[in-house]
Amino acid sequence: MATVHDAVEVIIAKRDGAELSDSQIDWVVDAYTNGVVADEQMAALAMAILLNGMNRREISRWTKAMIASGERMDFSSLSRPTSDKHSTGGVGDKITLPLAPLVAACGVAVPQLSGRGLGHTGGTLDKLESVPGWQASLSNEAMLAQLEDVGAVICAAGAGLAPADKKLYALRDVTGTVEAIPLIASSIMSKKIAEGTGSLVLDVKVGTGAFMKDLARARELARTMVALGTDAGVHTVALLTDMSTPLGLTAGNALEVRESVEVLAGGGPADVVELTLALAREMLGGAGRSDVDPAAVLASGKAMDAWNQMISAQGGDPSATLPVARETHVVNAPSSGVLTRLDAMAVGLAAWRLGAGRAKLGDDVQAGAGVVWHARPGDPVTEGQPLLTLHTDEPARFERALASLDGGYDIAPAGTPFAATPLLLDRIS
């Protein structure tokens, strides 16, 4: 029998800077999930955690308690090792789409339980749903069979994984307590550990378009999550990657699927290819398959085969024409020179306002909406050339999207020295 505690006792302990005991953490997470601890009590505790912190043991125990609140998946019956990737979210971040089939083609199974987008960063499921016929929901049995046959699954996380996290996340959203690193880290890791992957690579985004705006806090979050994974027996590595500039050349659902298919076909923007290969190497390393070269597998066309199988297995038609927005609006370069900055948040907000994202859970998204940019920082531009193309089904959306792009890019005179921000900023293992 678990010890019974009292909500006020637990709140006061954290409020006064004490460490919470294992027993206090187990009790409060379970009691909150079951409605014994009220929302207002958990809100006060979340604020005390945000302001006073938790140490590694406390965060680890909190994560375990959230995992224990629900079911846990088990892929140990598969004939190959498993590896998963989680990104903290960025603009134009379609990496999961080429990455999962690439790693599957390398012999490692990828069980990707994903979510839908909320806010200015898109959701992987929203992107894949722009493929005609593709279904996000799979039973656990179908998921296991697809992992064995195809090697890659991208599907919706069931309601059974870490229900404590689901309830707590909704509470944090309305009580100003989203930004607590212990709570962010345990929220992500409870779902990933419950999902049952053998190894995990975290892509922690840093910059204007990311949740973490500065490197120090991103590093703290990455270290916390790597420690949590390690404590739970999951081989975990984190890459810190730049999100001051959006990834690739597109942000939007079908637009990003198209770009991902280009990468699988051996083309695509250099930064998307670079990050896909870097993450694939980490996933293969974590699964004990460092001997496989993902660049060679990508070049061989086997990753594209895996993509086609993965899409078909979930009802999608990989050869179907992707949806296109009904209206476009082109923003031309106002002067000639060098593009020195393209702000990820400005582009992300524009894509969101064009209809690629949703304002609240349950809203529909437009498959064709989004932004295409025709130059990346460092590229030369000529006055009057197309710089950005905005896509939407509803032209009334252009005005607010254009407003969010105002001040979102800089063009300097030709010859101005330009130092590109590296894409890979750090690695935490």
Added chain:
Amino acid sequence: MATVHDAVEVIIAKRDGAELSDSQIDWVVDAYTNGVVADEQMAALAMAILLNGMNRREISRWTKAMIASGERMDFSSLSRPTSDKHSTGGVGDKITLPLAPLVAACGVAVPQLSGRGLGHTGGTLDKLESVPGWQASLSNEAMLAQLEDVGAVICAAGAGLAPADKKLYALRDVTGTVEAIPLIASSIMSKKIAEGTGSLVLDVKVGTGAFMKDLARARELARTMVALGTDAGVHTVALLTDMSTPLGLTAGNALEVRESVEVLAGGGPADVVELTLALAREMLGGAGRSDVDPAAVLASGKAMDAWNQMISAQGGDPSATLPVARETHVVNAPSSGVLTRLDAMAVGLAAWRLGAGRAKLGDDVQAGAGVVWHARPGDPVTEGQPLLTLHTDEPARFERALASLDGGYDIAPAGTPFAATPLLLDRIS
């Protein structure tokens, strides 16, 4: 029209250490009172206030917003000045009972809106309700008439005063946010300012039996409340007084009424007389009547006359026999020597457990229950003499009451030097 804010915006501002604007404070207090801001949002804000504080302007505005949430009383039509006293609560603290009629007999009206006890410190209304026939509830008109005729009213605060505080206090109680000085100070002062008194004396208790255990925090609370009163145009003074030892020789409802009547009759324990006169002098000074000597008025019997009128005006019979508990249990001194310590919290808990207090709002209290102590720190005691007498209607309560007295007093060998703690510790004006 007040500016409309967003709960998360206000919470995040305080969470990140910013000052809240007047407009944010007005909005959040009003929106919480009206249910627009949810309990979980106010709980997160209360925790952020507890941990990050509020400055004098913020606390003053918060107090004004709580006053504005309800009705405000007005005693300007009275023929005499008004003064009130508030104690932060102590064990054996019956001072209001002799003080209100004494100050009334000195020519200053005392509008005492009181509460019931919760926890180990008794409530003034609970004490007076042990007088047969006495009624706590009065209409505003009856209160005004009694203030004009008798000069003193002790009655229940109506639901119309500072409803925001009522709702917030109940929330703080279950979310570990009671101990925030800005919230304690604004809670007390919003009710006292809304009550409409012209001047106010605060008795801030310090010590084991008080809410504030150390002098530094008690001084901070006193300074905060004096500033709030001053900002609202109420002449306000605070005395910091010792509550490591219980006041007088009794804790319990009818027991304390009996002791108060002894004081009004010219007798009673020296410390109760000392504190009553000190607070009376402050109240008279605040009301511009420093010329009156309360000691002379007490000796004249006029304070007893005012008591009799005050009790009769509210339906009570001042000559009726007070209730007595059905059972008593005597604790004898275990050794001879000097009583060097009698712990206020131990005595308060014992009286509470004997039935003098309630565990939750709405519980009944016993009129006769409580503790009488036969020696005060510094007094000589002889082995086997009665040291404490416990009173209750239910003998099953003795065991837990005795347990709370365990370790609650010290007897040192005769001749051991003893330095009494002064009753009056500081004065803040």
